[in-house]
Amino acid sequence: MTTSTIPNYKKLHDxxxxxxxxxxxxxxxxxxxxxxxxxxxxxxxxxxEISHSFESYLKSFKLDNLERDVKDLSGGEQRKVLLxxxxxxxxxxxLWDEPTNHLDIETIEAFEExxxxxxxxxxxxSHDRYLLSKVTNKIFHINRSEITAYKGSYADYITxxxxxxxxxxxxLAKLRNSLKRETDWMRQGIxxxxxxxxxxxxxxxxxSSKVNTLKSEAKKSMEVLINKSNRKTKMLxxxxxxxxxYGERPMFNQLDFALYKGDKIGVIGExxxxxxxxxxxxxxxxxxxxxxxxxxxxxxxxxxxxxKEELNLDKTPFELLGDGEDFIHFKNGRSLHxxxxxxxxxxxxxxxxxxxxxxxxxxxxxxxxxxxLKNEADIWIFDEPTNDLDIESIxxxxxxxx
Numbered sequence: 001m002t003t004s005t006i007p008n009y010k011k012l013h014d015x016x017x018x019x020x021x022x023x024x025x026x027x028x029x030x031x032x033x034x035x036x037x038x039x040x041x042x043x044x045x046x047x048x049e050i051s052h053s054f055e056s057y058l059k060s061f062k063l064d065n066l067e068r069d070v071k072d073l074s075g076g077e078q079r080k081v082l083l084x085x086x087x088x089x090x091x092x093x094x095l096w097d098e099p100t101n102h103l104d105i106e107t108i109e110a111f112e113e114x115x116x117x118x119x120x121x122x123x124x125x126s127h128d129r130y131l132l133s134k135v136t137n138k139i140f141h142i143n144r145s146e147i148t149a150y151k152g153s154y155a156d157y158i159t160x161x162x163x164x165x166x167x168x169x170x171x172l173a174k175l176r177n178s179l180k181r182e183t184d185w186m187r188q189g190i191x192x193x194x195x196x197x198x199x200x201x202x203x204x205x206x207x208s209s210k211v212n213t214l215k216s217e218a219k220k221s222m223e224v225l226i227n228k229s230n231r232k233t234k235m236l237x238x239x240x241x242x243x244x245x246y247g248e249r250p251m252f253n254q255l256d257f258a259l260y261k262g263d264k265i266g267v268i269g270e271x272x273x274x275x276x277x278x279x280x281x282x283x284x285x286x287x288x289x290x291x292x293x294x295x296x297x298x299x300x301x302x303x304x305x306x307x308k309e310e311l312n313l314d315k316t317p318f319e320l321l322g323d324g325e326d327f328i329h330f331k332n333g334r335s336l337h338x339x340x341x342x343x344x345x346x347x348x349x350x351x352x353x354x355x356x357x358x359x360x361x362x363x364x365x366x367x368x369x370x371x372x373l374k375n376e377a378d379i380w381i382f383d384e385p386t387n388d389l390d391i392e393s394i395x396x397x398x399x400x401x402x
Contacts, residue, residue: 009047012038050088057084061107062270075102075384076271083107087114096124098361100131102384104270127362127386129154231378233296234261237282242291244281251277255291259379279303279383302377304368304385311368313357317342320356320371331376345370 016038022031042048055066061080063073070078079102086094100108108131115122115135123140126132132139132154139150139157150157235258242255251274259265259282267275280286283303284295311320322328322338329335339349345366356364369385 009042009045009050012042012045012047016042046090050090054084054088057087060110074272074276076104076107079103080107080271083111087111092120094120094122096122096126098125098127100126100128102271105268106270129158231261231296235259236261236296236299236378238294239281239288240292240294242281242293243289244277244286245289246277252281261378276305276383279305279381282379283381296378299379300375300377301379301381302372302375304372304380304382311356311364311371313355315356316353317347317356317367317370318352320367321374328374330374341370341374 016035019031019034019038022028023035058064058066058080061084063077063080063084070081073081079099083099083103086096086099099111103111108128112131112134115124124131124136136154137152139152139154141148141150141157150160152160238258239255242252243250244252244255267278269275277286280303281288283301285303318338321341325338327335327337328341339352342352343349347363347366351359356367359367365385372380
């Protein structure tokens with residue numbers, strides 16, 4: 001991993017590597033002259049300063065082995081490389097698109113401190129409420145194809161939105177009462193209303209339109225229901241003296257733990273230490289290298305992977321959720337039309353037959369939630385479930401798992 005990944009310097013950096021190789025073989029003066037010329041050009045562009053800064057950021061994020069291929073890094077480690085590139089940039093305006101996804105808590109805190117110290121302007125797209133509250137002083141809210149600008153912190157903006165929602169609810173209640181009276185009047189019949197009441201009929205239609213508009217503007221909530229099994233067994237799984245390695249690379253040694261019904265466990269740790277590996281071991285997707293594992297009979301485990309491995313992007317939501325049927329049948333005997341279930345996750349029915357490849361990252365995450373939560377399980381494993389999810393969906397998921 002070097003600053004050759006910065007496009008502006010890649011060509012010169014590659015040329016310098018080629019010249020250095022020739023010098024090591026021939027020591028010809030023309031190659032030495034080329035070397036000096038390339039180094040002077042890189043010096044003028046500030047390459048060495050940027051290179052030092054880039055490597056310094058990587059080491060501060062605890063990425064010490066700079067010779068590893070990026071493809072061999074974990075999702076969080078790859079994100080650290082991108083952070084280092086962004087923080088190293090000499091641009092006056094930096095655009096950050098979900099910068100904290102997949103990151104461990106320590107790195108997020110270090111990133112927040114860097115943003116607070118910088119004198120550069122930046123725009124950050126994030127569903128991390130704490131990040132937005134700490135580092136921003138202006139909010140752009142994109143909603144229904146419009147951008148609302150608010151000067152102030154994210155926490156202030158949420159207070160403003162809450163007050164708007166409360167005012168909207170009061171107005172809706174008032175209009176509904178008026179609409180009820182006008183509806184009763186409309187039902188009296190044309191003769192009772194008379195021709196002189198034309199204006200009142202027009203007002204009725206206008207009132208109906210206002211009510212529908214306010215209803216459409218009201219916050220929509222995602223209907224999430226985690227289907228728990230009715231298992232009576234208390235202990236679900238047990239790991240005794242378990243070890244696991246990726247080839248020559250040891251990951252775990254002498255793991256001892258048990259999971260019981262009702263446990264709600266948070267797994268924390270730095271990027272690359274094996275959190276996702278542990279989840280896959282519990283889910284049975286990886287085989288332990290040594291030790292003993294024990295699972296309750298007919299144990300059902302639902303694994304919500306951060307790589308979305310269970311999603312076929314060539315399918316449509318209808319095919320994904322319905323498996324070719326119009327209705328989703330739940331274990332408790334309840335059935336729900338695929339379209340209705342799809343809408344429960346804040347989607348429009350018109351999107352039911354779009355290919356998954358055309359959905360955004362956050363929409364894909366909501367579809368993954370919809371897919372996994374239609375089943376029942378004894379153990380639910382959520383591996384970075386909130387990545388790319390909008391703030392409202394995160395809050396609903398948090399409440400459902402309490």
